[in-house]
Amino acid sequence: MDITDWNNDEIMRLVMAKGHITQKMLLAELKTENGNVIPQSTFSCKIRRNSLKLAEFQQICKILGYSIQVVPVKE
Numbered sequence: 001m002d003i004t005d006w007n008n009d010e011i012m013r014l015v016m017a018k019g020h021i022t023q024k025m026l027l028a029e030l031k032t033e034n035g036n037v038i039p040q041s042t043f044s045c046k047i048r049r050n051s052l053k054l055a056e057f058q059q060i061c062k063i064l065g066y067s068i069q070v071v072p073v074k075e
Contacts, residue, residue, distance in 0.1 A: 008052045012060075019064035029063045 003011055031037055046052050061068055
């Protein structure tokens with residue numbers, strides 16, 4: 001699946017749906033993983049503003065059991 005042109009909201013909805021997890025559950029896992037408490041409203045705003053950092057997305061993928069791959073575009 002090519003998600004190159006997707007925004008944070010679209011990507012996070014896909015990842016959370018496939019992982020069968022809500023934002024609240026994900027934030028609890030992030031708190032357990034790294035000890036940082038992120039309010040749900042702050043997290044939602046980051047996603048809506050398209051300002052989720054790559055490191056944050058990498059950690060979310062790790063928690064949900066996904067890998068991020070970069071592959072060349074076939075012409």
